[in-house]
Amino acid sequence: MKIVMVGSGYVGLVSGACFADFGHDVVCVDKQESKIEALNRGEIPIFEPGLSELVRSNAAAGRLSFTTDLAGPVAQADAVFIAVGTPSRRGDGFADLTYVYAAAREIAQSLDGYTVIVTKSTVPVGTGDEVERIVRELRPDAAFSVASNPEFLREGAAIEDFKRPDRIVIGAEDERAREVMADIYRPLYLNSAPILNTSRRTAELTKYAANAFLATKITFINEMADLCEQVGANVQDVARGMGLDNRIGGKFLHAGPGYGGSCFPKDTLALIKTAQDHGTPARIVETVAAVNEQRKRAMGRKVVAACGGSVRGKTIAVLGLTFKPNTDDMRDAPSLAIVTALLDGGARIRAFDPEGMQQAKAALPGEVVYCTDAYDCVTEADAAVIVTEWNIFRALDLDRVKQLMKSAVLVDLRNVYRAEQVRAKGFQYTDVGRGILPPAEAEAGAA
Numbered sequence: 001m002k003i004v005m006v007g008s009g010y011v012g013l014v015s016g017a018c019f020a021d022f023g024h025d026v027v028c029v030d031k032q033e034s035k036i037e038a039l040n041r042g043e044i045p046i047f048e049p050g051l052s053e054l055v056r057s058n059a060a061a062g063r064l065s066f067t068t069d070l071a072g073p074v075a076q077a078d079a080v081f082i083a084v085g086t087p088s089r090r091g092d093g094f095a096d097l098t099y100v101y102a103a104a105r106e107i108a109q110s111l112d113g114y115t116v117i118v119t120k121s122t123v124p125v126g127t128g129d130e131v132e133r134i135v136r137e138l139r140p141d142a143a144f145s146v147a148s149n150p151e152f153l154r155e156g157a158a159i160e161d162f163k164r165p166d167r168i169v170i171g172a173e174d175e176r177a178r179e180v181m182a183d184i185y186r187p188l189y190l191n192s193a194p195i196l197n198t199s200r201r202t203a204e205l206t207k208y209a210a211n212a213f214l215a216t217k218i219t220f221i222n223e224m225a226d227l228c229e230q231v232g233a234n235v236q237d238v239a240r241g242m243g244l245d246n247r248i249g250g251k252f253l254h255a256g257p258g259y260g261g262s263c264f265p266k267d268t269l270a271l272i273k274t275a276q277d278h279g280t281p282a283r284i285v286e287t288v289a290a291v292n293e294q295r296k297r298a299m300g301r302k303v304v305a306a307c308g309g310s311v312r313g314k315t316i317a318v319l320g321l322t323f324k325p326n327t328d329d330m331r332d333a334p335s336l337a338i339v340t341a342l343l344d345g346g347a348r349i350r351a352f353d354p355e356g357m358q359q360a361k362a363a364l365p366g367e368v369v370y371c372t373d374a375y376d377c378v379t380e381a382d383a384a385v386i387v388t389e390w391n392i393f394r395a396l397d398l399d400r401v402k403q404l405m406k407s408a409v410l411v412d413l414r415n416v417y418r419a420e421q422v423r424a425k426g427f428q429y430t431d432v433g434r435g436i437l438p439p440a441e442a443e444a445g446a447a
């Protein structure tokens with residue numbers, strides 16, 4: 001199959017490289033010349049494990065190429081995927097569809113022979129209808145269908161998620177489009193990934209519903225974590241006890257500083273807006289988004305409390321800045337709100353992240369001091385905070401950390417350490433949702 005991927009960002013690049021790896025002929029298009037030039041030199045603009053090898057091997061095999069010219073490849077294509085950004089619109093939080101519609105107009109000009117136009121970007125219900133209308137208006141003569149094929153990959157595990165997905169959702173309105181999509185995903189049929197054929201609108205909504213539900217799970221367990229701290233219960237055990245029930249499932253029940261990233265914050269807001277516009281407000285999702293937003297700054301207050309109620313004049317070492325490990329992505333990372341809260345409280349910030357330093361420098365306030373590694377970061381610090389659970393923070397030499405710090409205060413917002421182990425080393429240790437019963441109540445309980 002001949003495939004064009006319009007937009008060589010996260011989703012476009014990963015999907016393009018994986019489709020090429022399935023044996024399809026893929027051209028990735030992007031407006032940004034410098035990005036395309038870099039890709040043609042084999043340089044990958046994002047950090048994603050395995051992606052650079054996949055791009056290089058498929059480019060070398062002649063199945064994957066990069067260009068700024070959309071017209072030529074689209075004329076030859078069986079399917080053109082739209083994988084451009086859909087950021088939150090300033091002001092109302094609705095998905096900004098400017099780039100999607102601009103891509104649709106450009107694609108329309110070059111269509112030649114039957115082509116399926118597929119939205120892979122996360123787009124609100126009804127976007128496919130509008131894409132169809134735009135293309136039909138510009139090219140009443142063209143043979144095409146518009147399908148929706150949302151992408152569920154996670155950053156940091158994107159290739160694995162793409163190649164071994166839990167399911168593939170294809171929303172198409174006619175049989176011909178479904179057949180083209182089936183041919184494209186044929187290699188996954190062999191891996192027996194369930195393919196869900198739905199209407200276009202259903203596919204569009206499924207993506208939002210899935211992301212909003214996962215965001216709800218995280219927010220729910222985060223609230224349970226707060227309660228655990230008050231009543232002396234352990235949220236990890238609560239999550240395990242819940243998750244072993246197959247109806248609930250154990251995933252996305254890790255308590256932490258709140259969700260961030262390029263999808264959950266943006267997609268929950270867009271779903272809220274769509275639901276409001278249709279007169280069926282999504283109250284649960286509205287609450288989830290609000291609770292998560294407050295939580296990020298509340299984590300700053302947690303650090304202040306661990307420092308005895310004030311961070312004024314104190315040095316705080318922030319370990320991990322990206323919204324999760326194995327990515328360099330800082331979009332809506334909890335670290336942004338936490339660092340800002342600490343700076344507001346008068347703290348000096350030293351920070352380190354294994355991959356996200358460059359992006360962090362652009363996103364965080366200017367006065368943050370960037371360090372060369374975790375040990376450099378904690379040097380002379382009054383407290384250290386683990387914000388992102390990178391593997392290297394899971395196995396720190398705690399004796400060395402203690403020696404380097406001014407005072408041994410560790411706030412572990414991802415529960416990567418065992419409390420007894422860290423306290424035994426002489427740290428004052430704070431975690432998330434692993435409450436300790438105050439001695440008086442513990443005695444009363446035992447009696």
Ligand code: UDX
Pocket residue numbers: 151152153154155156211214218251252253254255256257258259260261262263264323324
């Ligand atoms: C998410 C969806 O998982 C994916 O299906 C969709 O295509 C895009 O959005 P991603 O944003 O890459 O993927 O990361 P994910 O692993 O889902 O984590 C999102 C955020 O939730 C991170 O900030 C993470 O730290 C947080 N999280 C996740 C938790 O706090 N607890 C959990 O149990 C799981």
